[in-house]
Amino acid sequence: MSLRIVVCVKYVPDATGDRHFNEDLTTDRESVDGLLSELDEYAVEQALQISEDADDAEVTVLTVGPEDANDALRKALSMGADKAVHVEDDDLHGTDALGTSLVLAKAVEKTGYDLVICGMASTDGTMGVLPAMLAERLGVPQVTLLSEVAVSDGKVTGRRDGDAATEHLEASLPAVVSVTDLSGEARYPSFKGIMAAKKKPVESLDLDDLDIDADDVGLEGAWTKVTDATERPPRTAGTVVEDGGEGGKQLAEFLAGKKFI
Known part of the structure; x- marks a missing residue:
């Protein structure tokens, strides 16, 4: 039976x-x-490596986003993924991580899966909570923040490197994993891969296809919202410390005043 790998990516x-x-x-x-x-490129790379080591495997890339998010799917397909699923719906505007996990879970179930691979976080929101939320919604084990990952005998195994220790983890399939930027450099799409990606299937889904009520997602259905934002002030010339024998003291006072020390 083919190993079905789904990689969640973000535009x-x-x-x-x-x-x-x-x-x-x-x-x-x-x-x-x-x-x-960029962090999702590592997830695509690990999925492709697992697929190459397996006797029979299929890699599907999945994204939730506007029409332009198709560009992210094409990049993953050009790297070597087999097919893609794009969830696009105007009612998704403003969806937070909790709502996104609902949409992804429904799409993953509809697609069919044995292993879901995510990046450690998105480079825009950088929350890093979605893999755990997705595993909870799917009701499967989660093995997160892996710097190494492999699949064999119906199990996924991996290594998680922490500040004080290294853990070796395993879980039975189906499961959700996330990988870090230490898991291995992502391959660069070849010209052949870029051309082949144009012919690979991309399935389009909306909220109706996934049986999701619009009130459960979008800005109005979000559990977390940005309530205030201030434009970053323009960069100034900075402070120049001229060392006339007291430079070290002036520098320390400056850093202390900015609460850096």
């Missing part, structure tokens, strides 16, 4: 761009270029 604003909020304090995704979240 995020380019961190090098000039990012802003909309009037409703949701992220303005129209005025800045977007791309596949």
Whole structure:
């Protein structure tokens, strides 16, 4: 039986761009270029490595987002994923992590899975809670923040590196895992892969397809909201400390005044 791997990916604003909020304090995704979240590229890479080591495996990439999020799917497909699922619905605007976990869980169940792989966090929200929420909704084990991951004999195993210790973990399939940026450099899509990605299937789903009420997602259904935001002040010239014998003292006073020390 084929090993069904689903990789959850996110289309995020380019961190090098000039990012802003909309009037409703949701992220303005129209005025800045977007791309596949870098941390999710590691998840795609690990899925592809597991697929290559398996006798029979299929990798599906899944995203929730606007029309442009299709670009993130195409990047993952060009890396080597087999097919993609795109959940797009206007009522999803403003959905928080809890609502997104609901949508992803429904989509994963509809797609069919043995293993779900996520990045450790998105590069825009950086909450890092979605893998755990997704595992809870699916009712399966979670093995998160792995720097190594492998699948064999109906189990997923991995290594989690902490500040004080290294843990070796395992869980029975089906399961949800997340991988860190130490799990291995993501491959660069080849020209052949980019061309092949154009012919790979991308299934489109909306809330009706997933039997989700619009009131449970979106900005109105969100459990967490941004209530206030202030524009970052323009960068100033800074403070120059001229060392006339008291430079170290002046520097210490400056750092203490900014509560850096």
